[in-house]
Amino acid sequence: MSKSTAIAFQGSLGAYSDLSCRNVFPERQTMPCATFEDVFAAVHEGTAEYGMIPVENSVAGRVADNHYLLPQGGLHIIGEHYQRVNHQLLAPPGATLDTIKVVRSHIQALSQCRKVTRALGLREIPHADTAGAAKEIAERGDITEAAIASELAGRIYGLETLKPSIEDAQHNTTRFLVMAREPMQPAPHSGPVVTTFVFRVRSVPAALYKAMGGFATNGINLTKLESYMVDGRFTAAQFYVDVEGHPEERPLRLALEELEFFAREVKILGVYPANPFRLEQQNQAIGDD
Numbered sequence: 001m002s003k004s005t006a007i008a009f010q011g012s013l014g015a016y017s018d019l020s021c022r023n024v025f026p027e028r029q030t031m032p033c034a035t036f037e038d039v040f041a042a043v044h045e046g047t048a049e050y051g052m053i054p055v056e057n058s059v060a061g062r063v064a065d066n067h068y069l070l071p072q073g074g075l076h077i078i079g080e081h082y083q084r085v086n087h088q089l090l091a092p093p094g095a096t097l098d099t100i101k102v103v104r105s106h107i108q109a110l111s112q113c114r115k116v117t118r119a120l121g122l123r124e125i126p127h128a129d130t131a132g133a134a135k136e137i138a139e140r141g142d143i144t145e146a147a148i149a150s151e152l153a154g155r156i157y158g159l160e161t162l163k164p165s166i167e168d169a170q171h172n173t174t175r176f177l178v179m180a181r182e183p184m185q186p187a188p189h190s191g192p193v194v195t196t197f198v199f200r201v202r203s204v205p206a207a208l209y210k211a212m213g214g215f216a217t218n219g220i221n222l223t224k225l226e227s228y229m230v231d232g233r234f235t236a237a238q239f240y241v242d243v244e245g246h247p248e249e250r251p252l253r254l255a256l257e258e259l260e261f262f263a264r265e266v267k268i269l270g271v272y273p274a275n276p277f278r279l280e281q282q283n284q285a286i287g288d289d
Helices: 016-024 036-045 064-072 107-112 114-119 130-140 151-157 207-217 250-262 276-288
Strands: 007-010 030-033 050-057 076-084 088-091 102-106 123-127 145-149 160-163 173-180 193-200 222-230 233-244 264-273
Touching: 007 016, 007 036, 016 030, 016 050, 016 076, 016 151, 016 173, 030 036, 036 050, 036 064, 036 173, 050 064, 064 222, 064 233, 064 264, 076 276, 088 130, 088 151, 102 107, 102 130, 107 114, 107 123, 107 145, 123 130, 130 145, 130 151, 145 151, 151 160, 193 250, 207 222, 207 250, 250 264
Parallel strands: 007 030, 007 050, 076 264, 102 123, 102 145
Antiparallel strands: 050 173, 076 173, 088 145, 088 160, 193 233, 193 264, 222 233
């Protein structure tokens, strides 16, 4: 197996996933992959040591495909990263706000910058990803076309920023998970920790209520609980959960034991340090209350 120290991501060079890789691992080479499945495969095969996977955005919500991949991908979550999304309106040299007529980007980026694109009267054309749109705009060199992408993409492809930070929501942030072949759990009682796991319940009354009861009685804070269908059946749901705590510490250990009594197929996907951004958000929410 290769001992590559690269970190793999989905998308083209200059994507926000690429930017996240560089922010978390500035000394490592980044490896673009065509699909999320390719990211998992690169880590499995050793052509990359880690993978950077987006799971949710504060504006667009969860990245649904990855909730299916995470339990089946055979990798372990070893960290989380929150990436602020600053969309730039990029164009080839010589273009101005008066010359551009068309803007290309990922459908979510287009929807997140609608105020500016409508004010400028631009025709929107969806692209597979933001950085790929920037690359295409650079190759075409047409001063009537622009892209919405990161500042990093602009630097990589030699584009000029016609208008910075054009996102409608100033809180636009994407949460990423760092994936590895082997678990890298922090020691118990070593600081704030997040445990991510999935489970299923039988389709019977109060099944979820009973499964979650142990977390309430043991004082465990659930920061995420989401359900989605599995196996193409409307009667079968899998739950994706983030909780605060370490499974080797008594409160979470007892809660998980009770969960296994009422649920089935409980699988821990990772135990990893809580990102400081998460703690800042929680403190802010407490202050607002």
